[in-house]
Amino acid sequence: xxxxxxxxxxxxxxxxxxxxxxxxxxxxxxxxxxxxxxxxxxxxxxxxxxxxxxxxxxxxxxxxxxxxxxxxxxxxxxxxxxxxxxxxxxxxxxxxxxxxxxxxxxxxxxxxxxxxxxxxxxx
Amino acid sequence: xxxxxxxxxxxxxxxxxxxxxxxxxxxxxxxxxxxxxxxxxxxxxxxxxxxxxxxxxxxxxxxxxxxxxxxxxxxxxxxxxxxxxxxxxxxxxxxxxxxxxxxxxxxxxxxxxxxxxxxxxxxxxxxxxxxxxxxxxxxxxxxxxxxxxxxxxxxxxxxxxxxxxxxxxxxxxxxxxxxxxxxxxxxxxxxxxxxxxxxxxxxxxxxxxxxxxxxxxxxxxxxxxxxxxxxxxxxxxxxxxxxxxxxxxxxxxxxxxxxxxxxxxxxxxxxxxxxxxxxxxxxxxxxxxxxxxxxxxxxxxxxxxxxxxxxxxxxxxxxxxxxxxxxxxxxxxxxxxxxxxxxxxxxxxxxxxxxxxxxxxxxxxxxxxxxxxxxxxxxxxxxxxxxxxxxxxxxxxxxxxxxxxxxxxx
Ligand SMILES: Cc1ncc(COP(=O)(O)O)c(C=O)c1O
Ligand code: FES
Numbered sequence: 001x002x003x004x005x006x007x008x009x010x011x012x013x014x015x016x017x018x019x020x021x022x023x024x025x026x027x028x029x030x031x032x033x034x035x036x037x038x039x040x041x042x043x044x045x046x047x048x049x050x051x052x053x054x055x056x057x058x059x060x061x062x063x064x065x066x067x068x069x070x071x072x073x074x075x076x077x078x079x080x081x082x083x084x085x086x087x088x089x090x091x092x093x094x095x096x097x098x099x100x101x102x103x104x105x106x107x108x109x110x111x112x113x114x115x116x117x118x119x120x121x122x123x
Numbered sequence: 124x125x126x127x128x129x130x131x132x133x134x135x136x137x138x139x140x141x142x143x144x145x146x147x148x149x150x151x152x153x154x155x156x157x158x159x160x161x162x163x164x165x166x167x168x169x170x171x172x173x174x175x176x177x178x179x180x181x182x183x184x185x186x187x188x189x190x191x192x193x194x195x196x197x198x199x200x201x202x203x204x205x206x207x208x209x210x211x212x213x214x215x216x217x218x219x220x221x222x223x224x225x226x227x228x229x230x231x232x233x234x235x236x237x238x239x240x241x242x243x244x245x246x247x248x249x250x251x252x253x254x255x256x257x258x259x260x261x262x263x264x265x266x267x268x269x270x271x272x273x274x275x276x277x278x279x280x281x282x283x284x285x286x287x288x289x290x291x292x293x294x295x296x297x298x299x300x301x302x303x304x305x306x307x308x309x310x311x312x313x314x315x316x317x318x319x320x321x322x323x324x325x326x327x328x329x330x331x332x333x334x335x336x337x338x339x340x341x342x343x344x345x346x347x348x349x350x351x352x353x354x355x356x357x358x359x360x361x362x363x364x365x366x367x368x369x370x371x372x373x374x375x376x377x378x379x380x381x382x383x384x385x386x387x388x389x390x391x392x393x394x395x396x397x398x399x400x401x402x403x404x405x406x407x408x409x410x411x412x413x414x415x416x417x418x419x420x421x422x423x424x425x426x427x428x429x430x431x432x433x434x435x436x437x438x439x440x441x442x443x444x445x446x447x448x449x450x451x452x453x454x455x456x457x458x459x460x461x462x463x464x465x466x467x468x469x470x471x472x473x474x475x476x477x478x479x480x481x482x483x484x485x486x487x488x489x490x491x492x493x494x495x496x497x498x499x500x501x502x503x504x505x506x507x508x509x510x511x512x513x514x515x516x517x518x519x520x521x522x523x524x525x526x527x528x529x530x531x532x533x
Contacts, residue, residue: 007433010433027505033447033453033455034467035427035448035464038505045438054503055503055505056425056426056470057427058427058429058431058449059433060445062430099452
């Protein structure tokens, strides 16, 4: 039911873990199925220098988390904010329809972490 | 890679002898039991023998056995057939919160048609209380349907007690025994069971064949009209290969029963003990002793079931989970919720169901692979990373009862 890309990111997730000195942290949860996704950002000069994730959820939740970290690493905050949930799912060659909400989490978690960074670092 | 099949509650491997017999009745002895010629007579004889074999397994008479396409159909005929035929006596039906959808959905459908439905709660182990059942009975109660053993957590119900109550009050008692038949001794007479559902593929017969036991004298109406087979209860040309396979599986199960239960239970106990010893923060779901011999159901705290299943699958291990993420509807198992599990704990549920085909090597292999899989998934889980601070947060809340607080207690 999952694509090869999903299974690749699920079995070898990139950027798993925690950044102790994160500049921004975002946590989102899905009320329906109970999963939780947490993103840690290290930001320098408006660029995401490092990113890590922790996820409590299904295969799709873990794969989208992993994928989104790859997609935003090295990007400016503006560009990262433009990455949509659909783009993450697309980058994984799609998700089963019932799992589409999982991909919503990944981009949302990044956006939440960026907002946290902005709140902590007013220009 | 080694392959371990721990999903026998979903379906079992067809027994080799059964499969050979099924093939025989598809190829050589292929007649229609309704025909007068020798081909037909031979098929008829085989069906008659199978009926006796199935009856014997549950202590019934062969005239009380009707062949169906499986558990779902037997449940539907039982519930709707009894409800429709006894409408004039009353419209109240009692069932339990942990039934299979094959019982709950027909019950809900009957409710829409004007029947009253009481769904009994269960305790933390998944057991129905006999006292609660007694209190739910009304003068117009016509049917009680409580499963013999639960398919997810393996909990066995007080069937003989429920049967005695139902018989005393003149209420029909149906039990969905799909998980128990062939795996646990059943005596429909001693247990006062009026209707019983069984399904072949849960005890090494093929899929798509099952049976319904209807005690002689029960008022029931068939849901289908046709050629009159199965004494009009279930018309349609008999699935002779399936029926013969079911009969043989029934006979084998009965012969193997005591040793089989003992052997599977030992394997199960070692599996469960090994999990508990080697992995911290595991919660057993279901009853500690009143459960099917082959059932293990645990919640692996801080991780989600589907990712656990995928990881096990990568190691060749087949299991299942009541996690919302595996359900299609994204709702966690109604069984686990009825037992009072919170969503997060239901999320991490893992069912391992054993059969006679499993071996000590299967258990060893699982126990060798499992701890590392759990450790890896936990290392990715935000719940695991913050488990200390979460406990603190939760216990500061005014509503947290310290004596009942799971997190502080552990
Ligand atoms: C308790 C219970 N009832 C009914 C069924 C449905 O049986 P079948 O698949 O034969 O229709 C199952 C099988 O999943 C079951 O476990
Ligand atoms: S995390 Fe629950 S379905 Fe994806």
